[in-house]
Amino acid sequence: MSWWREAVVYQIYVRSFADSDGDGVGDLAGARERLPHLVDLGVDAIWLTPFYPSPMADGGYDVADPCGVDPLFGDLEDFDALLAEAHDAGLKVLVDVVPNHTSDRHPWFAEAVAAGPGSAERGRYLVRDGRGDEPPNDWESVFGGPAWTRLPDGQWYLHLFAPEQPDLNWRNPQVRADFRKVLKFWLDRGVDGFRIDVAHGMIKHPDLPDTGLTEQISLLGHGELPYFDQDEVHEIYRDWRVLLDSYSGGRIGVAEAWASTQERLARYVRPEELHQAFNFALLEAPWSAAEFREVVTDSLATTGQVGATTTWVLGNHDVRRPVTRYGGGELGLARARAAALFSFALPGSVYVYQGEELGLREVLELPDELRQDPIWSRSGGADLGRDGSRVPMPWSGEQPPFGFGPGGSWLPAPAEWSASTVEAQRGDPGSVLRLYREALARRRALPALGDGDLTWLDAPEGVLAFAREPGFTCATNFGDTPVSLDLPGDLLIRSDSAEEWRGTLPPNTAVWLKTGKS
Template sequence: MSQDWWRDAVIYQVYVRSFADSDGDGVGDLPGIRSRLPHLAGLGVDALWITPFYASPMADGGYDVADYRAVDPAFGTLADASALIADAHALGLRVIVDLVPNHTSDRHRWFQRALAARPGSPERARYHFRDGRGELPPNDWESVFGGPAWTRVPDGQWYLHLFAPEQPDLNWDNPEVREEFLDVLRFWLDLGVDGFRVDVAHGMVKADGLPDVGRPDHIALLGTEALPFFDQDGVHEIYRDWRKVLDSYDGPRVGVAEAWTPSPERTALYLRPDELHQAFNFHYLTTDWDPARLRGVIDDSLAASALVGAPTTWVLSNHDVRRHVTRYGSVARARAAALLMLALPGSAYLYQGEELGLPEVLDLPDEVLQDPVWERSGHTDRGRDGCRVPIPWTTDGPSFGFGDGGSWLPQPADWGALSVAAQQGDPDSVLELYRSALRVRREHPDLGAGSGVRWLDAPEGVLAFERGRFACAVNFGPEPVRLPLGGEVLLASGPVTTEGGDALVRADTTVWWQRP
């Protein structure tokens, strides 16, 4: 892979708790991931991104970090992390790890010291401690997980947590905080990781004075609304410092922003040449299955990225949103969406299990739900557990091959039919479609990196574009359409009939072909 591997990489997200369990405790772990690396190499991805495996009380699935330099015993050891990185590299896979800089766990030694210290102390200055407004919190900010974003401590002060109370926000105006994370970056880079996915990359800097949002109906969901605690310009100074550290290592080593912003242009600011390398394209992820809207967001995304010379990224699912099989309403649409995404210029992110066509699990019993959103919302929002159910590897057996001791969330009884073993070698399976698509994407000279597409004339309800001699068309309409291909079909998400240089493309189907 080239030095600029990240510009066209296909990166596979591993939700560590739900990928593979090596020790039978029902929870996925690093040795489990290590044992399944051949699946990722065989799938044809370029890198894996692993969700947090640091020492944590698990109030939010590991996104509440108590020690950034230690592996939680539930997931293994530092030696396991090192061995995983080495094995991945031996298979030609890069490794990106999650970094959580917006907040720590309330069990982090810094926060424990802050609780024991007095108001105005250096220990409290690492976080956002404030006096309240009488009996009210310092401002009207709400937690992403529901309820106030402030919790009161026994001496009367309040501390800020944009997420759960167990996740106090760090004060990034504090030089000590900035130095600590530069050292954390070096720790993992020295261990051999190829980059970082930066959790809540848009949230670390808050507006001066922590002003009220000012809307009584405000709910601070992750989205694209302009807010005083998200996407403040001060975050960019942080990433300029981080880029210097990343560039000091061989690689390159990369930074990927999870940045929810009001527009693609605001997202692109995180990708200037002296900042991070990639940012998740949430504008694409949240777009409906609609040709006009998708064309608009594709054009806007490519244009914004081109302004800063960065690659555009594309993503359909992750551990925070409903799986796209369910969101789009059918496996056929999910297959078509996958080929559309993988045909676009730039880098693509896959979420574990999407290569199997897994749907969202909508009927998890109330008593097994673990997402903090469930409790914080007063049991009105079921949270994100439905997309986090452990994936199936075998057609039968304990937890369908996930592990010998069951799984931390129950799997649907029919998931054996969706397992890797069941789909392996079946040319009509979702798994083999992904393998074929990634192979064509890797081998075709006009696919992968790039900055634009040329849209082709197409019937209503069809998106069609070309990149060099490669062409892609998606039929969003309810009826089959006849398209004049005039070339060789490379791959299709469903049955395509060709006759005399034309192709009959069914509803919710994408076709790739080579133009003359």
């Protein structure tokens, strides 16, 4: 069994995980110091968000040097120490790579601007003549506004994200060859794989046609756009797969890919391409038994057709936290606990975003002057952006920044988080942290869980129940009233704080049962 087919991967948003030097920003040394928490939690691997040299126009996803470490986060020695200690603790390590674009401070872009129209240097990026004083087409930035910015000589360059993030031209052989060197650099250092940012975006339609649409981002994952999920992108991943397979130890590629259908998403994980693709369908699903069942059924069917396993994702640094998405307060927390238990029981791999194991909510009340997400600034404040899911982790103590580091923190934590710290939850048998630890320990121990199949069981409306062999049943009540279930078995764990099973499942609650031999 390949390790990644059933791994639990923990996402570390480096700048918000742990600060070792007191500057208020998380770093690699801080992450290394907190590895025991992840071992105790029971995860199999960690994914580190970008720590490369960057002007930080988009939280480090604007990379100026993909083979270095920004001084804000440490240096290569800090990375090597983190990697070695993680491996010693039995944890795999994935790093983020950002192939769709570079920073505008990358040496290549400076050379492209200086070299002028028609130059080989400019050919590394998507630079075109405009239509008079208008951009080459009507493409929109994911962050709002046009996806084109004009250079001093009159040509325009494409940036599907911020203007500080010019898109690379992946039809240029030099771009492909250079990024292969980037992958080798990190593979040679010992990383176990890559999370590939905007994996669907590197190839654009060669004609750069107009879309004729506004609010184009609303089609992401739901419709077709000429700059996303183009067929030629798969040539890149077939080449990368050969490289990954040339290294021992099961090195993997994980696509952050959005596609218009589950069938098109499954193409990224065909046997000769990548190993995993984030399945955002469950994350996007409303709290509904019918919606969750449809997502699970479709996801398992489509990935099964290509012999792959699926991933289950409830949150990350780009979306509102589950507690808030599911209604907020105690209701949202109960649903988030149940959703975690539901997803941990599904076939495949699971991704956990830092703080989910603490039941953290989205911090919506951040002071405007502290917000750093370009979505906030480019929308003129109309969209709060993603900073609310990036507030630093609370580790201990009664006052902010709750043990995040010896100084302050780049975003302020709410005072109420004193009850949600790792320290506060560690000894509380009813805490979210204890739920996660117990569930992940059982997931690792039970032969029924991880990779494999499931069988849906008959259940009342608003309830999902499925069996996995040998001897396991999961039932989740998505409704707002208790439901009596004729499900035999002994209680393994439940998402609320009750300690017995008498056949009645409360609202917004999930339960795991041991049935027969397991």
